Amino acid sequence: MILPPLSLYVHIPWCVQKCPYCDFNSHSQKGEIPETAYVQHLLDDLRQDLYFVQGRKLHSIFIGGGTPSLMSEQAIHDLLAGIEQAIPFTENIEITLEANPGTVEAGRFEGYVRAGVNRISIGVQSMQNDKLKALGRIHDANEAIKAAEQAHLAGLNSFNLDLMHGLPGQSLDDALNDLKTIIELKPKHISWYQLTIEPNTQFHSKPPTLPEDDILWDIQEQGQAMLAKAGYEQYEISGYSQPGYQCQHNLNYWRFGDYLGIGCGAHGKITLPEKECLIRTEKVKHPKGYMDLTKPYIYKRWQVEHSDLAFEFFMNRLRLFEACDKTAFHELTGLPLHQVEAAFEHAIKQGLLQHTAQQWQVTAKGHRYLNNLLELFV
Ligand SMILES: C[S@@+](CC[C@H](N)C(=O)[O-])C[C@H]1O[C@@H](n2cnc3c(N)ncnc32)[C@H](O)[C@@H]1O
Numbered sequence: 001m002i003l004p005p006l007s008l009y010v011h012i013p014w015c016v017q018k019c020p021y022c023d024f025n026s027h028s029q030k031g032e033i034p035e036t037a038y039v040q041h042l043l044d045d046l047r048q049d050l051y052f053v054q055g056r057k058l059h060s061i062f063i064g065g066g067t068p069s070l071m072s073e074q075a076i077h078d079l080l081a082g083i084e085q086a087i088p089f090t091e092n093i094e095i096t097l098e099a100n101p102g103t104v105e106a107g108r109f110e111g112y113v114r115a116g117v118n119r120i121s122i123g124v125q126s127m128q129n130d131k132l133k134a135l136g137r138i139h140d141a142n143e144a145i146k147a148a149e150q151a152h153l154a155g156l157n158s159f160n161l162d163l164m165h166g167l168p169g170q171s172l173d174d175a176l177n178d179l180k181t182i183i184e185l186k187p188k189h190i191s192w193y194q195l196t197i198e199p200n201t202q203f204h205s206k207p208p209t210l211p212e213d214d215i216l217w218d219i220q221e222q223g224q225a226m227l228a229k230a231g232y233e234q235y236e237i238s239g240y241s242q243p244g245y246q247c248q249h250n251l252n253y254w255r256f257g258d259y260l261g262i263g264c265g266a267h268g269k270i271t272l273p274e275k276e277c278l279i280r281t282e283k284v285k286h287p288k289g290y291m292d293l294t295k296p297y298i299y300k301r302w303q304v305e306h307s308d309l310a311f312e313f314f315m316n317r318l319r320l321f322e323a324c325d326k327t328a329f330h331e332l333t334g335l336p337l338h339q340v341e342a343a344f345e346h347a348i349k350q351g352l353l354q355h356t357a358q359q360w361q362v363t364a365k366g367h368r369y370l371n372n373l374l375e376l377f378v
């Protein structure tokens with residue numbers, strides 16, 4: 001087994017209010033968030049994970065949530081300084097912070113950049129005010145535009161806009177107009193998600209009327225063509241970027257790289273080559289329990305069973321559009337290649353995969369029927 005690049009995910013669990021479609025680990029917090037105490041807990045949590053790190057450097061950091069843009073510049077500065085003290089950074093480290101346009105007053109992004117952030121991901125969701133209202137968002141389209149302008153002003157070479165489609169009452173034209181407006185804001189990266197109704201959300205208990213399947217299909221096909229025409233390459237199911245601006249954190253995740261996870265409900269995955277195994281970690285989910293000094297941060301830690309490894313590898317790796325080196329399978333899982341050859345032959349016969357002597361690549365059909373492809377590895 002070889003050691004892949006190491007990333008770090010940091011979870012910030014608070015939002016101004018909970019959106020009715022969202023099943024992320026987020027809690028509405030009226031008033032001040034306990035950011036100073038939380039940063040200390042995060043750094044303490046990280047120290048307890050250092051056992052796994054052993055001389056490695058950090059390749060990317062993703063501060064996600066919840067709404068990390070509720071944190072002050074000082075808190076993000078203290079957090080990043082503390083992380084760097086614990087684990088050195090690689091020279092080109094990517095440091096992303098997620099922001100909600102409703103929390104971004106002027107000058108905020110400059111502050112984050114001073115603290116060390118070099119990529120901001122802004123949750124725009126839609127550019128139509130009636131849709132934003134139906135989604136329970138705390139901002140309007142104008143504030144989303146202002147947030148994107150601020151990202152340019154802060155000198156951020158790379159920022160991402162999150163947009164959703166398949167929204168309640170959305171027509172094909174609505175969705176395409178949203179994309180067109182987003183493209184005009186010139187982000188280097190666009191995450192374009194189809195709205196899904198998740199269990200344990202308000203939309204699940206009171207479902208809104210969503211567009212018919214044929215409209216969803218047209219949105220997908222025509223939206224992808226529009227993004228491609230504007231120079232955005234699709235490199236992952238929902239990830240599009242200008243060439244060279246893929247999200248390094250996501251890429252490492254889908255390439256089956258390693259990541260530590262700190263903060264409420266954060267997940268981690270670490271390779272231990274000397275033990276020929278993978279460890280997964282999960283931290284305590286609720287902020288109250290996580291910040292309770294009498295309890296550990298870790299909720300669960302387990303070794304991935306050998307029988308699950310092949311599926312876990314491909315479930316991540318086959319989401320990416322780039323080809324996969326055949327050697328990566330053995331290097332990252334420790335399993336012999338011949339174990340998956342029969343599944344691959346089957347997938348190639350069905351037109352879901354193609355291959356050369358060195359690499360595998362998912363075909364367009366394989367991306368469309370990804371679940372059928374993955375079933376071959378169960
Ligand atoms: C943690 S949020 C981003 C930052 C910030 N909390 C915000 O919403 O502005 C992650 C992103 O996941 C997407 N998302 C969340 N729930 C979703 C759902 N049910 N279906 C599709 N996309 C969803 C949204 O685009 C959202 O921006």
Ligand SMILES: C[S@@+](CC[C@H](N)C(=O)[O-])C[C@H]1O[C@@H](n2cnc3c(N)ncnc32)[C@H](O)[C@@H]1O
Nearest residue numbers: 009064121160162191247250253261265266267
């Ligand atoms: C889906 S991406 C967001 C994409 C995005 N909008 C951007 O910046 O390009 C969010 C990243 O945070 C990671 N993440 C989210 N919740 C997590 C958790 N609880 N534990 C570990 N990683 C998490 C995901 O794995 C992913 O790499």
Ligand code: SF4
Nearest residue numbers: 015018019022065066
């Ligand atoms: S979508 Fe973003 S702002 Fe809305 S509840 Fe989820 S994490 Fe919070």
